[in-house]
Amino acid sequence: MNGPMTRNRLARILEAYGGNPSRWPEAERAAALALLESLPDAQQLREQALRLDLLLDAxxxxxxxxxxxxxxxxARPRRSAPRFRLLPWRDRIADLFGEIVPGLPARRMAATVLxxxxxxxxxxxAFGGNPDATAAANGEYWPGAYIASIYQSY
Structure with missing residues (x-):
């Protein structure tokens, strides 16, 4: 609590926690009890809260x-699921792409990378070139030939 205990704050404590001081917030209990002793009006509020406590307990x-x-x-309000949720490691990648390409939304990051x-x-x-492209075109190249030459004894 910030500042001294007021009558309004005491009324809110009594409404929320009832008339039994052991149920009140510990940080505000001493100030609330001091205010109860100084204001007869506050005693009436506590008596009302104690009567309600008795009814509820019964x-x-x-x-x-x-x-x-x-x-x-x-009837409870439904939370809509987020459309796109990144995993923690993807958040880091999204931050990296955000620094490299400013304004790139995280949703489009996957499409861009793909x-x-x-x-x-x-x-x-198309342009990488295969050193044995001519041999493969002539039918002289067999990818398993190297492996077969290593494992001839099997």
Whole structure:
């Protein structure tokens, strides 16, 4: 609590925690008890809270019916799931791409990386050159020949 205990704050404590001081927040308990002793008006508020506590303590504890449980749970506000959620390591990559390409949304990062890898693969396939391309074209090249020559004894 910031500052001295006020009547309004005491009223809120009594409404929230009841008239029993052991249920009150420990940090505010001493100030609230001091205010109770100094204001007769505050004593009336505590007596009302104690009467309500007695009524609540006397009421039987019951389990809610399945219908009530269903009604309450169906009335709760639903949180919409995020459309796109990054994993922690992907957050770091998104931060890196955000520094390299400012303004690039995290959602488009995956598409950008995929397109770049496709273009690199296509360029290497088209222009990378195979040293045995002519031998392969003539049918003289067999990729398993090297492995077969190593493992002839098997």
């Amino acid at each position: 009421s039987p504890e019951t389990e809610p019916s399945p219908e009530l449980r269903t009604a309450v749970l169906s 397109a770049a890898s496709f273009l690199c693969g296509a360029a290497l396939g």
